[in-house]
Every structure is written in C-alpha cells, then in structure tokens.
Amino acid sequence: MFQAATAPEDIAVKVESVSKVFTQWQRNEEKSGRKDHSEKKIVHLFRQDKKTVSALDNVSFQIRKGEFVAYAGPNGAGKSTTMKLLSGILQPTEGTISVLGMSPEKDRIALMKKLGVLFGNRTELWWDHPVMQSFEWKKVVWDIPDTLYKRNLDMVTELLDIGEIRNTFARELSLGQRMRADLAMMLLHSPELILLDEPTLGLDVVAKRQMIDFLKKINQEEGVTILVTSHDMDDLEEMARRILMISKGKLAFDGSFDGLRDITGNLTHFIVTTDGRELQLEGCRLLSENRGVFEFEVDLSGLPVKVLLERLSKADGIMDVEIRKAPIEQVIAQIYQTWAEP
Ligand code: ADP
Ligand code: MG
Numbered sequence: 001m002f003q004a005a006t007a008p009e010d011i012a013v014k015v016e017s018v019s020k021v022f023t024q025w026q027r028n029e030e031k032s033g034r035k036d037h038s039e040k041k042i043v044h045l046f047r048q049d050k051k052t053v054s055a056l057d058n059v060s061f062q063i064r065k066g067e068f069v070a071y072a073g074p075n076g077a078g079k080s081t082t083m084k085l086l087s088g089i090l091q092p093t094e095g096t097i098s099v100l101g102m103s104p105e106k107d108r109i110a111l112m113k114k115l116g117v118l119f120g121n122r123t124e125l126w127w128d129h130p131v132m133q134s135f136e137w138k139k140v141v142w143d144i145p146d147t148l149y150k151r152n153l154d155m156v157t158e159l160l161d162i163g164e165i166r167n168t169f170a171r172e173l174s175l176g177q178r179m180r181a182d183l184a185m186m187l188l189h190s191p192e193l194i195l196l197d198e199p200t201l202g203l204d205v206v207a208k209r210q211m212i213d214f215l216k217k218i219n220q221e222e223g224v225t226i227l228v229t230s231h232d233m234d235d236l237e238e239m240a241r242r243i244l245m246i247s248k249g250k251l252a253f254d255g256s257f258d259g260l261r262d263i264t265g266n267l268t269h270f271i272v273t274t275d276g277r278e279l280q281l282e283g284c285r286l287l288s289e290n291r292g293v294f295e296f297e298v299d300l301s302g303l304p305v306k307v308l309l310e311r312l313s314k315a316d317g318i319m320d321v322e323i324r325k326a327p328i329e330q331v332i333a334q335i336y337q338t339w340a341e342p
Contacts, residue, residue: 028047087195114193
C-alpha cells in the first residue's frame with residue numbers, strides 16, 4: 001500500500017524483512033517392536049526430534065507516532081512473537097527492528113523507559129500485595145518523578161475507575177479488574193508507545209467496553225501510539241483505524257478495515273432457528289442444517305441487512321436469529337484466494 005514518506009522522527013515502529021525461526025524439540029515415545037519375546041517389560045525408546053518453526057517470515061511494516069494499529073491473526077499466526085521482538089524479549093533470526101528510534105535488542109533499558117508492554121495472560125502486579133503497593137514499587141524502581149507519578153496516577157484512577165480496587169490484593173481481583181490495574185501500572189511512567197498482546201481475551205462485555213474506551217481515549221487525548229493484538233476482529237475494529245493481518249508468519253494485509261472489506265466483502269454468518277420448518281433464503285448460502293437450526297453465510301456488502309431482515313420476517317416459523325461476523329480464518333482464506341486469482 002502506498003504511504004507518504006514519513007520523517008524518521010515520526011516513526012514509532014519500523015520492522016524490516018524480519019523473520020523468526022524457533023527450534024522445537026519433540027520427544028517421541030516409541031514402544032519397542034523388538035522381537036525379543038522373552039523380555040516381558042515394554043521397552044520405551046525416546047527419540048529427540050528437532051523441528052524448526054518459522055513464526056515470522058519476511059515481515060515488514062511501519063507504524064507512525066500517534067497511530068492506533070490492530071495486529072490480527074488466528075492462533076499461532078505470530079502475533080505474540082512480534083510483540084516479544086518489539087519489546088526486546090526475543091531477537092529476530094533475520095531483519096532489523098527499530099522502536100522509537102532504538103534497537104530493542106541493544107537499547108532495551110533505554111527503550112523500556114518509553115515503552116509500555118502488556119501481555120494479557122500475564123500480570124506485573126505483586127500477587128500477594130494490594131495493587132497500590134505494586135504502583136509505589138514501580139515509582140521507586142523506575143524513578144518516576146513525584147509530579148508525573150501523581151498526574152498519571154490520578155488520570156488512570158479516574159479513567160480506569162480503579163479507586164475502589166487500589167487497596168485490594170491483586171490475587172483477589174476479577175480478570176477485568178486485574179487487567180485495568182495492569183493497564184494503569186503500565187501507564188505510570190508515561191510510555192510513548194504501548195504494546196498490548198490479547199488484552200481483551202477472556203473479558204466480559206462490560207470489561208471489554210471499558211478497556212476499549214480507555215485505549216481510544218489515551219490514544220486520542222494523550223497521543224499514545226498503540227499496537228494491539230487480538231484474534232477477535234470485532235474487538236479490533238472498534239479500536240483501531242488500521243489493521244495489519246498476519247497469517248502463518250506472513251503479513252497478509254495492511255490497510256483500513258474498509259479496505260479489508262473491499263477485498264473480502266462483509267462476510268457474515270447467521271444462524272436461524274425455526275420450529276422445524278425448512279428454510280431457504282435468497283442470496284444466502286446454506287452452510288449447515290441441524291434439526292431446525294440453519295447456518296447461512298451472506299456477504300452484507302452485496303445484500304444489505306435491511307433486505308435480509310425483510311426476507312426473514314416474511315418466512316414462517318422462525319424462533320430465533322443470531323448474527324456473527326465470519327471467523328478471522330475465513331477472512332484470511334478469502335484474501336489468499338483473491339491473491340491467487342489472475
Ligand atoms: P500467536 O500469538 O499469533 O498465537 P505466536 O507468536 O505465539 O502466535 O506463535 C507463532 C508460532 O511460533 C507458533 O507455531 C508457536 O508454536 C511458535 N512459537 C512461539 N514461541 C515459541 C518458542 N518460544 N519456542 C518454540 N516455538 C515457539
Ligand atoms: Mg499470542
């Protein structure tokens with residue numbers, strides 16, 4: 001995609017031809033097929049097999065300061081690996097990475113002062129202490145000036161509504177509360193760029209809403225650059241303007257959500273339950289049928305929801321209708337299919 005030239009100081013993240021190969025050791029257990037029948041014991045032989053996994057394959061992209069970018073892909077696509085490379089936890093096998101003008105590998109300590117990282121499945125909070133104690137600890141260790149600390153603490157307390165849980169022990173928090181507390185702590189040192197890996201995973205609707213609203217706010221009002229991963233495209237579309245889509249370690253798409261829809265259509269699944277009656281709907285593809293439960297696929301860019309609902313309202317015996325976005329795997333399959341076409 002064409003992008004206007006950007007001055008180096010306006011670039012937050014630059015990933016150039018990056019590949020990451022992991023070596024996985026697999027222990028195969030083989031029950032021995034030896035012909036020695038006198039041996040009663042089953043002989044176990046272990047073999048170590050080396051397998052290499054290409055988690056990222058020649059990936060390049062840039063993120064400008066102030067952007068809010070979604071990094072989407074199915075499980076195992078390479079999202080977490082990318083986040084770990086950007087934060088210096090891992091090093092690339094090939095290619096170069098620059099984050100806020102620094103090398104995550106060589107300038108890790110200097111970079112950490114400007115970076116905020118949150119892995120949804122991990123916590124930085126002290127488990128057996130009140131939340132506030134972790135915050136105070138961070139202030140000391142990171143040497144955050146009093147005025148800045150106070151300003152940020154007030155801001156996150158208000159925006160993330162954590163006044164009530166500041167004195168609660170981390171281990172007693174719900175997942176939603178824990179995520180808010182972790183987010184709050186991450187922001188105490190005023191990071192310029194934040195990397196969030198699956199922050200909405202496992203959250204209920206209310207907690208998700210709070211998180212999404214908060215991230216939009218700090219992006220717009222504080223100018224924080226955000227890169228967020230998820231395997232749930234609906235969550236990402238609510239937050240970000242631009243989407244990078246990764247599949248099996250390769251970048252499959254970089255552009256707007258509308259641009260993505262231009263290629264893939266607006267694929268939607270809907271499930272209709274009838275009182276047992278048969279159902280056919282014009283313009284919709286029947287994917288499955290099971291005892292009065294019909295799953296259809298439709299491209300809403302070709303058939304507006306209104307028309308679809310009108311057709312449904314004219315059908316008899318309908319008990320329930322549920323609409324779902326097509327799964328991310330299918331969107332990616334669609335992109336690859338478009339590429340394959342001449
Ligand atoms: P995602 O976050 O998109 O679900 P990951 O980046 O975690 O995907 O993983 C991408 C691929 O790299 C997977 O095939 C995974 O098994 C492999 N992988 C990730 N981390 C390691 C590791 N430390 N050692 C070996 N293989 C790994
Ligand atoms: Mg992951």
